[in-house]
Amino acid sequence: MARPTPLSGFPEWLPEGxxxxxxxxxxxxxxxxxxxxxxxxxxxxxxxxxxxxxxxxSKEVYVLRRLQAEEEGSDAGLGLHFDLTVPFARYVLEHxxxxxxxxxxxQIQKVWRGExxxxxxxxxxxxxxxxVVGDGELAFHHEVEVAVVVAExxxxxxxxxxxxxxxxxxxxxxxxxxxxxxxxxxxxxxxRCIDKLAKIGPEATAELLRTEAGASQxxxxxxxxxxxxxxxxxxxxxxxxxxxxxxxxxxxxxxxAGAERLARLVDEVNARVPGVASADLAIARGLDYxxxxxxxTVLEGHEDLGSIxxxxxxxxxxxxxxxxxxxxxxxxxVSRIVSRLLGAGLVGATRAVPSAVLVAVxxxxxxxxxxxVAATLRTRGVPCEVAPSAAKFGKQIRHADRRGxxxxxxxxxxxxxxxxxxxxxxxxxxxADAAEWLPPAEDLWPRAxxx
Amino acid sequence: MARPTPLSGFPEWLPEGxxxxxxxxxxxxxxxxxxxxxxxxxxxxxxxxxxxxxxxxSKEVYVLRRLQAEEEGSDAGLGLHFDLTVPFARYVLEHxxxxxxxxxxxQIQKVWRGExxxxxxxxxxxxxxxxVVGDGELAFHHEVEVAVVVAExxxxxxxxxxxxxxxxxxxxxxxxxxxxxxxxxxxxxxxRCIDKLAKIGPEATAELLRTEAGASQxxxxxxxxxxxxxxxxxxxxxxxxxxxxxxxxxxxxxxxAGAERLARLVDEVNARVPGVASADLAIARGLDYxxxxxxxTVLEGHEDLGSIxxxxxxxxxxxxxxxxxxxxxxxxxVSRIVSRLLGAGLVGATRAVPSAVLVAVxxxxxxxxxxxVAATLRTRGVPCEVAPSAAKFGKQIRHADRRGxxxxxxxxxxxxxxxxxxxxxxxxxxxADAAEWLPPAEDLWPRAxxx
Numbered sequence: 001m002a003r004p005t006p007l008s009g010f011p012e013w014l015p016e017g018x019x020x021x022x023x024x025x026x027x028x029x030x031x032x033x034x035x036x037x038x039x040x041x042x043x044x045x046x047x048x049x050x051x052x053x054x055x056x057x058s059k060e061v062y063v064l065r066r067l068q069a070e071e072e073g074s075d076a077g078l079g080l081h082f083d084l085t086v087p088f089a090r091y092v093l094e095h096x097x098x099x100x101x102x103x104x105x106x107q108i109q110k111v112w113r114g115e116x117x118x119x120x121x122x123x124x125x126x127x128x129x130x131x132v133v134g135d136g137e138l139a140f141h142h143e144v145e146v147a148v149v150v151a152e153x154x155x156x157x158x159x160x161x162x163x164x165x166x167x168x169x170x171x172x173x174x175x176x177x178x179x180x181x182x183x184x185x186x187x188x189x190x191x192r193c194i195d196k197l198a199k200i201g202p203e204a205t206a207e208l209l210r211t212e213a214g215a216s217q218x219x220x221x222x223x224x225x226x227x228x229x230x231x232x233x234x235x236x237x238x239x240x241x242x243x244x245x246x247x248x249x250x251x252x253x254x255x256x257a258g259a260e261r262l263a264r265l266v267d268e269v270n271a272r273v274p275g276v277a278s279a280d281l282a283i284a285r286g287l288d289y290x291x292x293x294x295x296x297t298v299l300e301g302h303e304d305l306g307s308i309x310x311x312x313x314x315x316x317x318x319x320x321x322x323x324x325x326x327x328x329x330x331x332x333x334v335s336r337i338v339s340r341l342l343g344a345g346l347v348g349a350t351r352a353v354p355s356a357v358l359v360a361v362x363x364x365x366x367x368x369x370x371x372x373v374a375a376t377l378r379t380r381g382v383p384c385e386v387a388p389s390a391a392k393f394g395k396q397i398r399h400a401d402r403r404g405x406x407x408x409x410x411x412x413x414x415x416x417x418x419x420x421x422x423x424x425x426x427x428x429x430x431x432a433d434a435a436e437w438l439p440p441a442e443d444l445w446p447r448a449x450x451x
Numbered sequence: 452m453a454r455p456t457p458l459s460g461f462p463e464w465l466p467e468g469x470x471x472x473x474x475x476x477x478x479x480x481x482x483x484x485x486x487x488x489x490x491x492x493x494x495x496x497x498x499x500x501x502x503x504x505x506x507x508x509s510k511e512v513y514v515l516r517r518l519q520a521e522e523e524g525s526d527a528g529l530g531l532h533f534d535l536t537v538p539f540a541r542y543v544l545e546h547x548x549x550x551x552x553x554x555x556x557x558q559i560q561k562v563w564r565g566e567x568x569x570x571x572x573x574x575x576x577x578x579x580x581x582x583v584v585g586d587g588e589l590a591f592h593h594e595v596e597v598a599v600v601v602a603e604x605x606x607x608x609x610x611x612x613x614x615x616x617x618x619x620x621x622x623x624x625x626x627x628x629x630x631x632x633x634x635x636x637x638x639x640x641x642x643r644c645i646d647k648l649a650k651i652g653p654e655a656t657a658e659l660l661r662t663e664a665g666a667s668q669x670x671x672x673x674x675x676x677x678x679x680x681x682x683x684x685x686x687x688x689x690x691x692x693x694x695x696x697x698x699x700x701x702x703x704x705x706x707x708a709g710a711e712r713l714a715r716l717v718d719e720v721n722a723r724v725p726g727v728a729s730a731d732l733a734i735a736r737g738l739d740y741x742x743x744x745x746x747x748t749v750l751e752g753h754e755d756l757g758s759i760x761x762x763x764x765x766x767x768x769x770x771x772x773x774x775x776x777x778x779x780x781x782x783x784x785v786s787r788i789v790s791r792l793l794g795a796g797l798v799g800a801t802r803a804v805p806s807a808v809l810v811a812v813x814x815x816x817x818x819x820x821x822x823x824v825a826a827t828l829r830t831r832g833v834p835c836e837v838a839p840s841a842a843k844f845g846k847q848i849r850h851a852d853r854r855g856x857x858x859x860x861x862x863x864x865x866x867x868x869x870x871x872x873x874x875x876x877x878x879x880x881x882x883a884d885a886a887e888w889l890p891p892a893e894d895l896w897p898r899a900x901x902x
Contacts, residue, residue, distance in 0.1 A: 003771050004501070004545045007529075010494035012542065014549055015556070018491050033896075034829040036806035036836030040469050043461035043575055044495075044561065048518075050455070060517055066565035067499075067512045067530070078458075079518070091463065094455045098465055100853050102839050104804070105466070110495065114517035124494055139839060141818060272822065320454050353555070355487035367592060371723065378485040385487030388553050388590060402551050445484075 009117030010124045011339055019349035021126070021338045023160055023448035025108060028128045028332060031153045032106035035145075037130050040105050042087040044112075045078040050090055060114035080112040084129040084331065089318035092133050092325050101135035101325075102142065108334070120305050120336045129311075131329030133318065138326040140261070143293040143313055144268045150297065150309055150330045151273035161347040161450030162337065163300050165308070167276050169265055170283035170294045172312070174258030175226070178241075178281075181250030182222050189213040194227045195284040222248045229281040233270065234263030237279045265293055291315040295330055305340055308333045348451040351404025356439045357384035357421070358400040359409040364390050369411050373419065376434040377409075383445065384409075397424055406443050409434075460568030461575045462790060470800035472577070472789045474611055474899035476559055479579045479783060482604045483557035486596075488581050491556050493538040495563075496529040501541055511565035531563040535580040535782065540769035543584055543776050552586035552776075553593065559785070571756050571787045580762075582780030584769065589777040591712070594744040594764055595719045601748065601760055601781045602724035612798040612901030613788070614751050616759070618727050620716055621734035621745045623763070625709030626677070629692075629732075632701030633673050640664035645678050646735040673699045680732040684721065685714030688730045716744055742766040746781055756791055759784045799902040802855025807890045808835035808872070809851040810860040815841050820862050824870065827885040828860075834896065835860075848875055857894050860885075 006012070013021055029039070051061050061079040081087045084107045092103065108128045117123055130149055132142040147167060154165035179190045193208040200208075202224050209220040225244050231237035241259045242252065262279050269277040283296050285307070292313030299308055311330030318325040341347040357377060359370045370386045377384045385405075387396045393410070400408050401424055413420040414431050421437060422429040438444075457463070464472055480490070502512050512530040532538045535558045543554065559579040568574055581600055583593040598618060605616035630641045644659040651659075653675050660671040676695050682688035692710045693703065713730050720728040734747050736758070743764030750759055762781030769776040792798040808828060810821045821837045828835045836856075838847045844861070851859050852875055864871040865882050872888060873880040889895075 003547075004498075004541050006545065007494065007496070007498075010496060012492070012494055014546060015489040015491055018489070021492075022490060033805035034832070034834045036804055036834055038466040038469070038804045039473060040464070040466055041472075043458065043463055044563070045458070045461060045575070047455075047458075060519055062515045063518050064513045064531070065516060067514050068565070080515075090455050094457065095465060096454075100803075100850075104836065112495070114519070124496070142839075271819075272826070352551075353487055353489045354484035368722075375723070381485070383485045383487055385555065388593075399551075 009115075009122050011122055011335060013338075013342065015352040016349040017338075017342050019352070019446045020160070020341060020347050020448040021334070023349075024157060024162075024334055024338055024341075025126070025128065027156045027160065028153050028334070029106070029108065031149060031156050032128075032130055035104075035149050035152075037104045037106040037149070040088075040091065040107055041109055042081070042084070042091050042107065044080055044109075046081050046087055046090060048077045048079045051079045051082065051086060062112050062114050082113045083111055084109060084127050085131070085314075085317065085329065088129070088131060088133075088329075089325075089327075092318045092327075093320050096135075096320070096325070102132050102138065103134075104130075104132045106130045120333075120339060122335055122339075125333070125335030126338075128332040128334050129329055131327050133325045133327035135325060136323070138313075138315075138328065140264075140292075143328045144265055146311070146328050146330050147265065147269045147277060147293070147295060148272050150295070150332070151269060151276040153332065154276070154297070154309075155273060157337075160448040162341065163302060163346070165276070165297050165299050166278065167269065167309075168280040168283050168296045168298065169262065169269075169277055170279065170281055171258055171262040171265070172290050172292055172294060174241075174255060174262050175281060175284075177255045177258045178226050178245065178250060179223065181245065181254040182219050182226075182248060184213060184215055184219055184223070186213055190215070190223060191284045194223065194282060197224070197227055197282055197284075227282040227284075230278060231266070232275075232278045234267040234279075237263045237266065261292070285310070289314060289317075291326075293328065299337070299340070302340055302344075305336060308337050345451055347448050349404075349446050350443075350449055351406070351446045353385070353403045353405060354383040354446060355385045355403070355405050356382055356443055356445070357407045357409050358396065358403075358405045359384055359386045360393060360396045360411070361387045361390040362411060366411065370409075373409055373411055373434045377437075380435075380438070381444075382439065397422075400424055404446075407439060460566075460573050462573055462786060464789075464793065466803040467800040468789070468793050470803070470897045471611070471792060471798050471899040472785070474800075475608060475613075475785055475789055475792075476577070476579065478607045478611065479604050479785070480557070480559065482600060482607050483579075483581055486555075486600050486603075488555045488557040488600070491539075491542065491558055492560055493532070493535070493542050493558065495531055495560075497532050497538055497541060499528045499530045502530045502533065502537060513563050513565050533564045534562055535560060535578050536582070536765075536768065536780065539580070539582060539584075539780075540776075540778075543769045543778075544771050547586075547771070547776070553583050553589065554585075555581075555583045557581045571784075571790060573786055573790075576784070576786035577789075579783040579785050580780055582778050584776045584778035586776060587774070589764075589766075589779065591715075591743075592719075594779045595716055597762070597779050597781050598716065598720045598728065598744070598746060599723050601746070601783070602720060602727040604783065605727070605748070605760075606724060608788075611899040613792060614753060614797070616727070616748050616750050617729065618720065618760075619731040619734050619747045619749065620713065620720075620728055621730065621732055622709055622713040622716070623741050623743055623745060625692075625706060625713050626732060626735075628706045628709045629677050629696065629701060630674065632696065632705040633670050633677075633699060635664060635666055635670055635674070637664055641666070641674060642735045645674065645733060648675070648678060648733055648735075678733040678735075681729060682717070683726075683729045685718040685730075688714045688717065712743070736761065740765060740768075742777075744779065748781075750788070750791070753791055753795075756787060759788050796902055798899050800855075800897050801894075801900055802857070802897045804836070804854045804856060805834040805897060806836045806854070806856050807833055807894055807896070808858045808860050809847065809854075809856045810835055810837045811844060811847045811862070812838045812841040813862060817862065821860075824860055824862055824885045828888075831886075831889070832895075833890065848873075851875055855897075858890055 290312035741763035748760035
C-alpha cells in the first residue's frame with residue numbers, strides 16, 4: 001500500500017492537535033451542562049426531502065447509496081446532515097410527546113457539506129449547538145439565555161488561549177420594520193443585498209439594492225445608512241436608530257418594538273458578561289430563516305475567519321400541522337476555531353499523550369512490578385504507561401521526553417530499595433511511593449495552552 | 452410537516468438514554484486515558500478502494516455522492532468507514548513520520564454499515580477502539596495490555612450497572628499449528644467452518660469441514676474436538692491441548708509455541724483482572740485477518756447479543772512497501788451495549804437534564820436575582836437552570852420534578868430574606884447561601900445507575 005495522502009476538506013489532527021480539539025469540546029460541554037442543557041445526538045443521516053425542504057441545495061448535501069443496493073431500499077433518499085438545526089427540529093417533532101418543554105439541549109457532532117474546501121471551510125466539521133425550544137411559545141429571556149451561554153463558552157475558551165470573541169446581534173423584527181418603513185416590501189431581497197455589503201462595498205450594494213430589491217437611489221442610501229448602525233449598548237442603539245429613522249421619515253411606532261427587543265438583548269447580555277455583545281444592523285446572514293434575534297460572533301484579530309458562532313430565533317422551523325415549536329439557538333463552528341488555533345500556532349497541547357508518568361522497566365522479568373506501580377497510580381487517578389521495552393534508562397527517558405511525559409518512575413531505584421520518580425524537565429529525582437505520590441495538578445492531564 | 456418516524460437501524464436516544472450512553476463513553480475514555488492511550492479521530496470517509504481492499508463488501512459500505520456533482524470530483528469514490536481499524540491503519544501510514552512508536556491510541560466514533568438492521572445490529576453505531584501499533588515489531592506484552600485495558604473498561608462499566616463481561620481468547624498461531632498438524636492446509640476454510648459451529652451445531656459443521664475444507668471424517672471430528680477446548684487458566688489449557696493433540700497424533704513441537712502464547716495471555720490477564728479471561732479455541736471470527744491473539748467478549752446473561760468487544764493482533768494491516776506496522780487492538784460495540792442496557796431496562800439515568808438545581812422565579816421583575824443565584828452556583832461547579840416562567844411555585848416544583856431535578860431554590864424565601872433550597876424528594880427545605888451550599892456529591896451530576 002502506498003503512503004496515503006490527505007483528503008482536502010476533511011481535517012484530521014495529530015494527537016497534539018486532538019488534545020486541543022478535545023479541550024475545546026470538553027470546555028463547551030461543561031459550560032452547556034452547567035447551564036442545564038441536556039446533551040443529545042441525532043443520527044448522521046436525514047431523508048433528503050427534509051434536508052432540502054428549505055431549498056438548502058447551496059449546502060451541497062452528500063447523498064448516500066449502499067454499494068450493494070440493487071433496488072431502492074429503506075435507506076434510499078438519505079443524505080448526511082449539513083447542520084444540527086434541521087435534525088434537531090426533526091428530533092423535536094418525532095419525540096415531542098416524550099420531551100419536556102421548554103426543551104434545552106446541546107448537541108456536539110460532525111456535519112458534512114460538499115463545498116469547495118478553503119481556509120476555515122471544511123467538508124466535514126464539528127459543530128456544537130445549543131437551542132431552547134418551546135411548545136407553542138418561547139419567552140424572550142431564552143434569546144438572552146443562549147447568548148449568555150455562548151459568551152460564557154467563549155470566556156471559558158479564553159483560559160485555553162483562545163482570543164476574545166465579540167457577539168454581534170441584530171433583530172429580524174427591527175430590520176424588517178425599518179426596511180418596510182422605507183417603503184421596501186421585499187425585505188428578504190434587501191437582506192440578501194445587505195449581506196454582500198462587507199464583500200462588495202457600499203456602492204455596489206446600493207446598485208444591487210436598486211436592481212434586486214427595487215429600491216430608489218434614496219431608499220438604497222437609507223438602507224446603507226441603517227445597515228451602518230452599530231452600538232455597544234441599548235441606549236446608544238435607540239439613539240442611533242431614532243436619528244437615522246427620523247431623518248428618513250420612519251416613525252417610531254414602526255420600529256420601536258423591534259429596537260426595544262434588540263436594545264434589551266444587548267444590555268441584558270452585557271449585564272451578565274460585560275462588554276461581550278454589541279448591536280450591528282449589518283448582520284443579515286440567515287435572516288430569512290430567523291424571526292427574532294440574530295447572532296454572529298467574531299474572534300478578535302481573526303475577523304477574516306468570518307462568524308465562528310451564529311444563530312438566532314426561529315419560530316417556524318419545527319411545526320406539525322398547526323402546532324409549532326419556536327426556538328432559539330446558536331452553533332459554534334468548532335473545527336473552524338480549532339483549525340485556526342492550530343494553524344496559527346495560537347494554542348498547543350502540553351503533551352501528546354494522557355500519561356503523566358512513564359514507569360520504567362528494569363528488565364523484562366520485572367515488568368510485572370512496573371505494571372503494579374502503574375496500576376496503583378491509576379487507582380489514584382494518575383494516567384500512566386509502562387515503558388515498552390527494558391531498554392537502557394537513558395533511552396526510556398527519551399521515550400518519555402518525545403511524548404512530553406513529564407515524569408519517569410524507577411522501581412526500587414532508591415538506596416533502600418524504595419521507588420524514585422524523576423521530573424525529566426528539571427532532572428530532580430526523589431523517593432516516592434505509588435500509593436501516595438501525586439504529580440502537580442497542572443501536570444496531571446494534558447492541557448491546551450497558549451503557545 | 453408531518454410527524455417524522457424513526458429510521459430503522461439508526462438509533463437515537465431520548466435525553467435520559469443519552470445520559471447512559473455518555474456515561475459509558477466517558478467511562479471508557481477515562482480508562483483508556485488512565486492507561487496513557489492518546490485520543491484521535493479520523494475523518495468519516497475513506498477512499499472506496501481502501502474500504503474494499505480486504506474484500507469487505509459484506510460490510511455493505513455506504514458510498515457518497517454530492518447532490519450537485521455534475522462530474523466526478525475530488526470526493527468521488529468516497530465511502531463512510533465501516534469500522535475504525537481500516538481508517539486507523541491509513542492514519543498510521545499517512546502520519547507515520549509524525550507519530551512515536553509504539554503508538555497507543557483510542558478512538559471513539561460512529562461507523563456505518565448498510566446491513567439489515569436487527570436486535571443489536573445497526574446501520575449507524577458507536578465503536579470505541581484501542582490499538583497499539585509498533586514500527587516493524589510489536590512486543591507480546593501489548594497483546595496482554597489491550598486485553599487488560601478492555602477488562603478494566605468492563606470493570607468500570609459495572610459501576611454503572613452493566614453486567615459482568617467475560618473475555619474469550621484464542622490464538623491464530625495455535626489453531627493454525629493444530630489444524631496443519633491434523634494435515635489440513637486450508638486453515639482459513641477450516642476456520643470459516645468452525646465459525647458456524649455455534650449456529651449450525653457439530654454435525655452440520657463436520658459435514659461442512661468435509662465439503663469445504665477437504666477434511667476426512669476423522670479430521671473433521673478432530674477439528675471439532677479441538678474447537679471444544681476451553682480453559683480458565685494456562686495450565687488447564689496446556690493440559691487439554693496436550694491430551695487432544697497427542698490422541699490425534701499432533702506433536703508438541705508443532706503446537707507448543709502457540710499454546711504457550713495463549714496460556715501466557717490468559718494467565719497474565721487474569722493475574723491483573725482476576726477471573727476475567729478464558730481460552731476458547733472455538734473463537735474463529737476474523738481469524739483470517741489476525742495473526743496472533745484473537746478476542747471476543749460476552750456480557751453475562753446476554754450471550755445472545757454476540758460479542759460486544761472483539762479484536763486481535765494483526766501484523767499486515769498497515770504496511771507501506773516493505774515497512775510494516777504490526778498492531779493489536781480491540782473494539783467496544785458501544786451502541787450494541789447501550790441499546791441492550793436501555794432496551795432491557797438494566798441501566799437508567801438519575802435524571803434527564805444536567806441541572807441539580809432549578810432556581811425558582813418569584814416574578815419576572817426579579818428574574819435577574821434568580822439568574823444571579825444560578826451564576827454563583829455555576830462558578831462553584833453546580834449545574835443549574837432558572838425556571839422558564841414565574842408560575843406558581845407548585846408549578847415550578849413540578850417543572851423540576853418532571854426532569855428529575857432534585858433541588859428547587861427559592862430566593863429570599865426565609866423569614867429574614869435569606870434564600871432557601873428544597874429537596875423536592877424529601878420535601879425538606881433549608882436556609883442556604885449560593886456562595887456556600889453544595890448538593891450531595893451523588894446529586895451533583897446525572898448518573899447512569901442500575902434500575
